[in-house]
Amino acid sequence: MQLSFTSDEIAAIVHPRASRGATSAMIHGISALGTARSGDLSFLGHAKYKAEVASTQASLVLVPPGYLGDPQAGQLFLVVDQPSLALARVCARIEQSLQLPPRPGVHPSAVVAAGARVATSASIGPLCVIEEGACIGERSHLQASVFVGRDSVVGDDCRLMPGVRLYAGCQLGRRVRVHANAVIGSDGFGYELVDGRHEKIPQIGQAVIEDDVEIGAGCTIDRARFGRTIVGEGTKIDNLVQVGHNVVIGKHCLLCSQAGISGSTTIEDYVVLAGQVGVGGHITIGRGAKAGGGAAITTDISPGSYVNGYPAIPYLLERRIAVLRQRLPQLFHRVDALEAQIKELGGG
Amino acid sequence: MQLSFTSDEIAAIVHPRASRGATSAMIHGISALGTARSGDLSFLGHAKYKAEVASTQASLVLVPPGYLGDPQAGQLFLVVDQPSLALARVCARIEQSLQLPPRPGVHPSAVVAAGARVATSASIGPLCVIEEGACIGERSHLQASVFVGRDSVVGDDCRLMPGVRLYAGCQLGRRVRVHANAVIGSDGFGYELVDGRHEKIPQIGQAVIEDDVEIGAGCTIDRARFGRTIVGEGTKIDNLVQVGHNVVIGKHCLLCSQAGISGSTTIEDYVVLAGQVGVGGHITIGRGAKAGGGAAITTDISPGSYVNGYPAIPYLLERRIAVLRQRLPQLFHRVDALEAQIKELGGG
Amino acid sequence: MQLSFTSDEIAAIVHPRASRGATSAMIHGISALGTARSGDLSFLGHAKYKAEVASTQASLVLVPPGYLGDPQAGQLFLVVDQPSLALARVCARIEQSLQLPPRPGVHPSAVVAAGARVATSASIGPLCVIEEGACIGERSHLQASVFVGRDSVVGDDCRLMPGVRLYAGCQLGRRVRVHANAVIGSDGFGYELVDGRHEKIPQIGQAVIEDDVEIGAGCTIDRARFGRTIVGEGTKIDNLVQVGHNVVIGKHCLLCSQAGISGSTTIEDYVVLAGQVGVGGHITIGRGAKAGGGAAITTDISPGSYVNGYPAIPYLLERRIAVLRQRLPQLFHRVDALEAQIKELGGG
Numbered sequence A, B, C: 001m002q003l004s005f006t007s008d009e010i011a012a013i014v015h016p017r018a019s020r021g022a023t024s025a026m027i028h029g030i031s032a033l034g035t036a037r038s039g040d041l042s043f044l045g046h047a048k049y050k051a052e053v054a055s056t057q058a059s060l061v062l063v064p065p066g067y068l069g070d071p072q073a074g075q076l077f078l079v080v081d082q083p084s085l086a087l088a089r090v091c092a093r094i095e096q097s098l099q100l101p102p103r104p105g106v107h108p109s110a111v112v113a114a115g116a117r118v119a120t121s122a123s124i125g126p127l128c129v130i131e132e133g134a135c136i137g138e139r140s141h142l143q144a145s146v147f148v149g150r151d152s153v154v155g156d157d158c159r160l161m162p163g164v165r166l167y168a169g170c171q172l173g174r175r176v177r178v179h180a181n182a183v184i185g186s187d188g189f190g191y192e193l194v195d196g197r198h199e200k201i202p203q204i205g206q207a208v209i210e211d212d213v214e215i216g217a218g219c220t221i222d223r224a225r226f227g228r229t230i231v232g233e234g235t236k237i238d239n240l241v242q243v244g245h246n247v248v249i250g251k252h253c254l255l256c257s258q259a260g261i262s263g264s265t266t267i268e269d270y271v272v273l274a275g276q277v278g279v280g281g282h283i284t285i286g287r288g289a290k291a292g293g294g295a296a297i298t299t300d301i302s303p304g305s306y307v308n309g310y311p312a313i314p315y316l317l318e319r320r321i322a323v324l325r326q327r328l329p330q331l332f333h334r335v336d337a338l339e340a341q342i343k344e345l346g347g348g
Helices: A007-014 A047-052 A083-098 A315-325 A328-344 B007-014 B047-052 B083-098 B315-325 B328-344 C007-014 C047-052 C083-098 C315-325 C328-344
Strands: A018-021 A040-043 A060-063 A076-079 A183-186 A191-194 A197-200 A206-209 A220-222 A228-231 A306-308 B018-021 B040-043 B060-063 B076-079 B183-186 B191-194 B197-200 B206-209 B220-222 B228-231 B306-308 C018-021 C040-043 C060-063 C076-079 C183-186 C191-194 C197-200 C206-209 C220-222 C228-231 C306-308
Touching: A007 A060, A007 A076, A007 A083, A040 A083, A060 A083, A083 C191, A083 C197, A183 A206, A191 B083, A197 B083, A206 A220, A220 A228, A306 A315, A315 B328, A328 B328, A328 C315, A328 C328, B007 B060, B007 B076, B007 B083, B040 B083, B060 B083, B183 B206, B191 C083, B197 C083, B206 B220, B220 B228, B306 B315, B315 C328, B328 C328, C007 C060, C007 C076, C007 C083, C040 C083, C060 C083, C183 C206, C206 C220, C220 C228, C306 C315
Parallel strands: A040 A060, A060 A076, A183 A220, A206 A228, B040 B060, B060 B076, B183 B220, B206 B228, C040 C060, C060 C076, C183 C220, C206 C228
Antiparallel strands: A018 A076, A191 A197, B018 B076, B191 B197, C018 C076, C191 C197
16 A cells, blocks of 8 residues: 655545644555554544554544644644544545556456346456346446356446355345355245255245445345345445345444344344344344344344343343343352351241 | 246145135235235244234235134135245245256366266356366256365255355265355364464365255355264255364254354254354264254253253253343342341341 | 375374384274274374273274373374374375375466466466466465455465455465465455445555464455554464454464454464454453353453453353353342341341
8 A cells, every 4th residue: 555645635635624733744654543653644533542642653643523632743633523434535545546447348258148238337357157137237346256146136336346146136236345255145044844854945035235235255145035135225244244034124234244134034224233243033123223242132122222142131231230240159159148147047 | 036826726736724715816926924915925934923914915825724813805815734834835836937957068168177077967057166086966056166176076966056165075965055155175173282383283084965955155164184074964054154173963953044063063963053053062962952042052962952041051041041130230239138137137 | 085004104103102002903094082993093182082092993092191091902002292283193194195286387267467476386276366466476376266356465385275365455474274265355344424324434454464374264354444454473263254354363373263353453472262252343362362162352351361251251250150140040039038038037
């Protein structure tokens, strides 16, 4: 990553509310507060690192309005509402200069069925396979070794990274990003026990991914038994997440790594599941609810609530219990003592 | 999914014990009770949805013998032992009409070693790699970008979806289905610490997958250190499940998504592990045992038992404790109060 | 696996401290104590199996110095410091004879950009894709269908199994092994909420894998937001492990299957995380610390400590509590009884 910005160029990107101090240094790198050196841009993105601002060697620091400290000599603070977002915009500028736009067209090593439709502005990289009846939208980029099954639709401006597998009959909206080796539209896990053997329930539904969804590396999103598995507009899914058949995920949710959602569950809009959360089948998680890391959700969760634990209960209660359970050894001793005292007093 | 059945055609597939009501509607879709419309087939597959039968708009509903309600006008109820299974058979009929049978032969873009044996009725899709000494059975279908390593054997009537990786020297029985990007035969995780460095223990055994097994997308099944890792006949494995080296899984088990089984553990026949269950190494889970979602199994489990929790204990006990632990704050208060009262009474 | 060793040949590999008994059998197989037959090599690698030595049918058994039993007639015990390691060395000898060394050169079906540099001793298997500016070191072997993105560097003597995906700009040191379908350098999971939509934070950093690292099948290791995600020298990672952006993992760690590490966390040298451990973001796990299976680590962990539980606490305390919580039903009854007795005694 090579970069070079003046402080004025950074300010033009982040639109600061105010500034304190000044620097003549060219910005050549981005670094965390603790490791930054002269010529670096840094930021206060998490309250935990507040104390590091005073001693950082960064030449330019993005700080939130609430941070009141003064810069050192030769240091510039730019005050922005969301330092993390402001930094993201600087990074986006850098990213543009790093990435070559993909060349439209189909790589000669790709295998595209005669009956597939590929937009002329789309870019199909080496060793992709596109089956009969599939459709790839304008400007979409399949980087390499991507599989798009029969009759699947990839909308405009999508990016499918190497090794993505899209089973037959699935749909991706516009601006969908799917990371390497993710699988969309695999069979749901459904069997009926007949004479001691598990007979497969055919999975003839679809997986539908709406606009602006991002799906992490190695995720698996099953098609519906019938009907549709849906990932709603703007939802972002981290790596290695499992979404079972007939799950309906709302808009603008965040599903962190290794979370797993069992079949036929509904996740409403703006839900946030932390890493390794497990969600049972046939339940509903209400709009805006949050679950802490590793929570095991076994019942419906009310909109706006925040849960944690195994099984998941309200977050503050779980936190209280997590403390109290560490005192269980003493509690047992205290009850032992009480019983002895009662006995002495003639009770029991 | 386009379909069109008369109610008589549906009845011919599901063989109902009895029927109530009648419909003249053609069945054009399948839907859950709550969302079904006229012309849809629906079913009561889970007691949870019982109340929805009375108000469903479905034209034809598959109900179990225990459901006693009457249909609305123009609605037909077919009484079947397992509505879910009956529906599965309707879906299987639809699936047949949707899928084209794969064409026998090797796609010109596939890379098949001279010394590999591919049955003439097998279908090797685009960009597959089949190494020296490997063997692909009759009617087996490798959809695309599948890798079959040296001397591996794929039995008859298997289906390997895009991106499946089969390391050298592994065996798949007959009618095995492996979903996209699953890995079979990867090295087990074994090292010995020598002078502060982890020295690799070579993994020279096999992974053996018996007849009628289904393996989900993104699963990883390690080869044995020596000897065999085995997945027994008829066992079904959901997505992103990890099976460690030298694990022996019996017949007709169900392993739900994201479960993980550590090395050298034995899972007997008909075991069911729910999602995200973790099983330690060198233990045995007895025939027909079940574990609830996220259970952490650290000791042998008796045949037929049902466990849950972290660490896993008998299910009913875990459920009771899950309730009681929520009352820990009050319990601590009650013990505080008891201590004060005892003091007042002159104890302690 | 076909093999044939005399007992002297085995001894020459394992350098025993002492021997007891004798066998004239040729060693044709390796097996666990309980299933070994005449002609097999076995070993006592885990105290749990000690009782099985006396009855094993193996012709040759590797035992630790502390095992004092005598062999049966026709049986040879070789006493070695680490039986498991000694066996590993036998297996390494077998492995050498099983694997053909890869042929240097680029398979004609691979797609290698004009501006990529591939060492002449490297072996690029079928259907690999190597982008512009990437560099593959001496003797490295990309088995098949491996993707190496723009400007990525693979050091000398690496082995990348089928379906590995290396995003642009990443670095692998020397002797790195990456198993099938693992992904290195995927985008970190970072968004900022702006007007109700998650705006992507570009991930423009790198993923750096140091010398002698092994990475399991299906793992996902994200690139840094900026700067570097690092996996330190000699660290071994099992299957389906998630490593978030900007994570720094030290040297010689062991990360077992399905563990997940959230962004910006530091794992110091020689840390061991058992299966399904979850580690929160922005925390530090001190040198040599261990975490038991499924532990949920939410705070910094001191060097050398051993934790377990949800959330993770010191291992012995967690074990004690795991026992006591099973007695919660009785504890509640005991407190009920105490309250009744106090009341009787005139308290409250």
